Amino acid sequence: MTTARSILLPAILTLAVAVALGLVGDVVARRAQPEDARADALVRNGKPAEAEQILWRLLEAGPITVSRTIAFLDAHAMAGAPIAIDDDDDDDGEVERLARPKEVAPASGIDDDAIQALLARPELPGDVALLGRFWAGVRRHAVDPPLRAAVIAAADATPPMPWANRLLAREPRRDGSITFTARRLVREGAYVKEHADDANAGLGLLIVSHEWEAMGELLADPAVARVASAPTKARYAVEVNDWRDVFQWAALSPYQSPGWGEAILAAIAAIAWGAFSVRLGKARERPVFRGLLYVAAFLLGTASVAMTDVLILFEESKLHLVETGDPGRDLLFFTFGVGFREEISKLAFFAPLVPLLRRKGSQLDVLVCGALVGLGFAAVENLAYLHMGDLSTGIARFLTANFLHMSMTALLASALHDFARDSERYATEMSRTALIVMGLHGAYDFCIDNPKFGGGYLSMAVFFVLTGRFLAAVDFARGRTEPGYELLRTFVMGVAVVCGATFVWASAIAGPAIAARAIAQGLLGTAIITYVFVRQIRAM
Numbered sequence: 001m002t003t004a005r006s007i008l009l010p011a012i013l014t015l016a017v018a019v020a021l022g023l024v025g026d027v028v029a030r031r032a033q034p035e036d037a038r039a040d041a042l043v044r045n046g047k048p049a050e051a052e053q054i055l056w057r058l059l060e061a062g063p064i065t066v067s068r069t070i071a072f073l074d075a076h077a078m079a080g081a082p083i084a085i086d087d088d089d090d091d092d093g094e095v096e097r098l099a100r101p102k103e104v105a106p107a108s109g110i111d112d113d114a115i116q117a118l119l120a121r122p123e124l125p126g127d128v129a130l131l132g133r134f135w136a137g138v139r140r141h142a143v144d145p146p147l148r149a150a151v152i153a154a155a156d157a158t159p160p161m162p163w164a165n166r167l168l169a170r171e172p173r174r175d176g177s178i179t180f181t182a183r184r185l186v187r188e189g190a191y192v193k194e195h196a197d198d199a200n201a202g203l204g205l206l207i208v209s210h211e212w213e214a215m216g217e218l219l220a221d222p223a224v225a226r227v228a229s230a231p232t233k234a235r236y237a238v239e240v241n242d243w244r245d246v247f248q249w250a251a252l253s254p255y256q257s258p259g260w261g262e263a264i265l266a267a268i269a270a271i272a273w274g275a276f277s278v279r280l281g282k283a284r285e286r287p288v289f290r291g292l293l294y295v296a297a298f299l300l301g302t303a304s305v306a307m308t309d310v311l312i313l314f315e316e317s318k319l320h321l322v323e324t325g326d327p328g329r330d331l332l333f334f335t336f337g338v339g340f341r342e343e344i345s346k347l348a349f350f351a352p353l354v355p356l357l358r359r360k361g362s363q364l365d366v367l368v369c370g371a372l373v374g375l376g377f378a379a380v381e382n383l384a385y386l387h388m389g390d391l392s393t394g395i396a397r398f399l400t401a402n403f404l405h406m407s408m409t410a411l412l413a414s415a416l417h418d419f420a421r422d423s424e425r426y427a428t429e430m431s432r433t434a435l436i437v438m439g440l441h442g443a444y445d446f447c448i449d450n451p452k453f454g455g456g457y458l459s460m461a462v463f464f465v466l467t468g469r470f471l472a473a474v475d476f477a478r479g480r481t482e483p484g485y486e487l488l489r490t491f492v493m494g495v496a497v498v499c500g501a502t503f504v505w506a507s508a509i510a511g512p513a514i515a516a517r518a519i520a521q522g523l524l525g526t527a528i529i530t531y532v533f534v535r536q537i538r539a540m
Contacts, residue, residue, distance in 0.1 A: 007489045011496035018500025022507035022515060029508050036068060039075065048078035056110050064124060066163045069132040076110055077139040130154065131163050138171050155184065162192045169202070178209045183218070190223040199227045207232070212239050229253075234309070238317040250313060254305040254380050261505055262386040265398075268501045270379040272494035273402050274298065277375065279490045280474060281368030289360065297353060297369040301376020301409075304349035308377075311341035327450070334449070335442025343437055346377050346409045347416060354420050363414070364477040370413025374405035381405075391510060392518040393448065395502055399522030400463070402498075403529050404444060407470035408437045414473060440466055463525060467532040491533055495526050 033041075035058055039051035055072035119132045134151045137143035155164035165188035169181045182202040189199025203224075206215040215236055218224050225233075234249035274294075283290040315321040321337045323330050350373045357366050378401050385397040415433035418426040444462045499519070506515030 007485060007492055010489075011492045014493070014496040015500050018503050019512075021500075022504045022512050025504060026507045026512055036071065039071060043071075043075055043078065048075045051075040052079045052110060059118060064118075064128050066128050066131050069119075069128055070135055070163065070167070073115075073132070073135050073139055076115070127154075127161055127163070131161070131167060135167055138167070143171075155187070159191045160187060162195070163188075166192075166195060166198055169198075178205050179211055179214050182206045182211070182214070186218050186224055189227050190221065196227045199224060200229045200232055203228060203232045203236075207235055212236070216240065231309070234313055235317075238313045246313060247310060250309040251306040253309045254384075259387075261508065262383055265386060265501055265505045266379055266382040269382060269398070269402055269498045270298075270375060272497045273375050273406065274372070276487075276490050276494045277368055277371050277406070279487055280371070280478075281364055282478070290365065293353070293356070293361070293365065293369060294372050297350070297372035298376040298379075300349040300352065301346065301373035301378075302380050304345045304373065304377050305380045307345040307348060308341050311345065315341065323449075330450070331442060331446050334446040335438055338445050339438035339441035342377070342405075343408065343412060343434070343441060346373050346405070347412050349373060350409065350413050351416065354417055357417060358421065362477070363417075364474075366414050366417045367410045367474055367477055370410035371406040373413065374407070374409030375402060377409070378402045378405040386505075391506065391514065392521055395506060395518050396448065396521040396525065399499065399502060399519070400525035400529075403526075404441075404462075404466065407466050408441060410470055411473065412437055463528040464532060467529050471533060488534065492530065495530060499523065499526060 030038075035054055039054040039058075042048070042051040042054070052072065052075040055068060055075055058068060059072055115136060119129065119136060121129075124132070130147075130150060131154075134143060134147050137147060151164055151168060154161035155168055165184040169184035169188070182205040185198040185202030185205070189196045189202065192198075203215060203218065206212070206218075219228060219233070219236060230249040230252040234246055234253055237243070237245035237249060278294060281290055281294060283294065315337055321333060323333055350370055353369055357369065361369075381401065382398050385394045385401065387394070411433055415426070415430045419430040440462050447462075499522075502522070503512075503515055503519055506518055510518070
C-alpha cells in the first residue's frame, strides 16, 4: 500500500496542478487576448455575429486597417447569410466558398448603409478604401468592373498592394482557374512578408492539380523560392527528377520552425520518456558509455525523419502509393506504405550503432537504444501532430505515438542485432518481427484515420500486443536486480507530466472543456500502456 501510494500520489498531484494551470491559464489567456484575435476565434467557433459586433466597435474606435476591415466584412456576411454552396456555380479555382444571400436570411447586427458610410469616409487610407469597397462588393456579389480593374492593377504593381492578390485569389469567379488562384496567392506570399504562407498555399494548389510547368516557372522567381517551404521544393524536385534537390530539401522538411507551444510540449514529452528510457537502461551502472550511447541513439532517431520524407516523396510520385478511401487498399497503404517507410528509416539509422553494441553493449542496451531512436523520431513527428487541424486526433497521436515508436523500434532493433550476430539463424525471426511491427503500425494508423472503423479507440488495441511484447523483451534483458516499482514510479510520473502538460497546452488554445474532450482518446491509449506495464512489473 505504501509503495502504491508513493507511486500514485505524485502523479495525481501533478495532474491536479495541470488541471488548475489549465483553468487559470484559460482565464488569463482570454483576458490578455487582443480583441481582433478574440473575434477570429469566435468566427472559427461558429459565432460570426458576436465577432461582427467586436470588429465593428474596433473599426469605429480606429485604427481602420485592411485586415480588420476584411475580417469584419467576412463576419458580417457570415452572420447575415450562412454559407451556401450553389450547384450551378462550381468553380475549381475557389480557395473558399463565400456566403451567398438566401431568400430568408437572419438579420445582421450592422446596417449595410452604415458600412457603406464607413467605407466612404474621406480620411480612410487608400488601401482600406479600395480593398474594403472591393471586398464589400464581392460579399454582395456585385463588384463594379472599374473597381476590380483598380484592384488588379494594385495587385500587379511592383511591389503589389498587400492583400490585393490574396483577395483576388479568394474571389469566386466563373472564369477562374486553379492556376489563376495559385499565381495570385504565390504573388501575395512572395511580396508581403506577413502573408508568406500564401505562397505555399498557392504552390500546394499546383501540386494537387499537377501543374508542374506553372510551378517550375514560379519557383524560378527568387522571391518565390525564398518563401517556398522545403517540403514544397522537395515535391517539385521529385517530379522533375532532380534528386540532388530532393535530398537537400527533404533533409530540411521535418525541421521547419514550430510554434513555441508545440516545441515546448514536444520537448517535455521527449524529456519525460527519455528519463524513463535512461532508468530502463540502467544508465547509472555505466554512466559515460551509456550516457553518450543513449544521446547518440536519440539524435539518430531525429535524423531518421528526413529519410522517411524522401520515401514519402518517392512512394507518392513514382509508386502512386497514397490513401484512396477504399478500406482494403488503405489498410495495405498504411502497412506497406506508412509502416514500411517509417520503420525502415528508423532501423537504418539504428544500424550504425550495431557494431558498437556488439562489441561493448548488452541486450538491454540494444533495446534501449532502439527505443531512443524511436523516441527521437517521435519527437520530430510530434510537431506535425500538434499542428493538425483536428485537435482530438492530434493529441491522441501525440500521447500514444511516443511509446508506439519506442516499442516498435526497440523490437526491430533487437531483431536486427540478432540477425547481425547470426544471419542464418535469425533471418526468419527478423522477417517475422518486421512484418508484425509493420502490421501493428499499419493497423494503428488505419484505425486512427478511419472513425467509421472504430477510429483511434480501436487503434488502442494495438497497445495490448505491442506493450506486452516490448516489456517481455525488456524484462528478459534487465534481469531482476532492481525493484520493479522504481521503474514503475518513473513511468507513471512521466505519463502524468506528459498528459498534464498536454491539457495545459490544449486549454490555452481551445479552452478547458474542449481540451478535456480532445485528450480523452489519448488518455485511453496511455491507460492501456500503463495497465500492461503494471501487470508486467507485478510479474517480475
